[in-house]
Structure formats: C-alpha cells, structure tokens
Amino acid sequence: MKNCIACGMLLGDESKDYCKHCAHEDGSMQTYDEKLESMAAFVIKTQGLNEDVAKKVAAEQLKGLPAWQNQ
Numbered sequence: 001m002k003n004c005i006a007c008g009m010l011l012g013d014e015s016k017d018y019c020k021h022c023a024h025e026d027g028s029m030q031t032y033d034e035k036l037e038s039m040a041a042f043v044i045k046t047q048g049l050n051e052d053v054a055k056k057v058a059a060e061q062l063k064g065l066p067a068w069q070n071q
C-alpha cells in the first residue's frame, strides 16, 4: 500500500502519489499555501478555532508531513 506524499493518508489508488485532499481536480498537487488554506478551513470547521489560530495549527500539521518539510 502507498501513502499520500503530502499528508501521509493511505491511498486507494496506487497510481497516484497524493490523495484527493492534496490534489486539484486535474490531478496536480496543491501548493503549500493552498494546502494551508484548506487545512485551516478544516480546523475551523471541526475545532471551531478562529482563523489565525487555525492557520498556526495547520502550519504545525504541515511541518510533520513529508512533502512539506522543506517549506
């Protein structure tokens, strides 16, 4: 089994390097900023944090993911 190179989530489709949460609809990978935005939005929705705090949480999470460690 393969994992998403961006978030580490297990992939069902082994022909891809990243999951549907980390890619655009055309299959290209999201940029760091796009991923940060979408993760922040997810944190706001699930944890009810304000935007500034949610972006910090999202940035911390991205730091731990293999695709973003050089950001």
Ligand SMILES: [Zn+2]
Pocket: 004, 005, 006, 007, 008, 009, 018, 019, 020, 021, 022
């Ligand atoms: Zn992913």
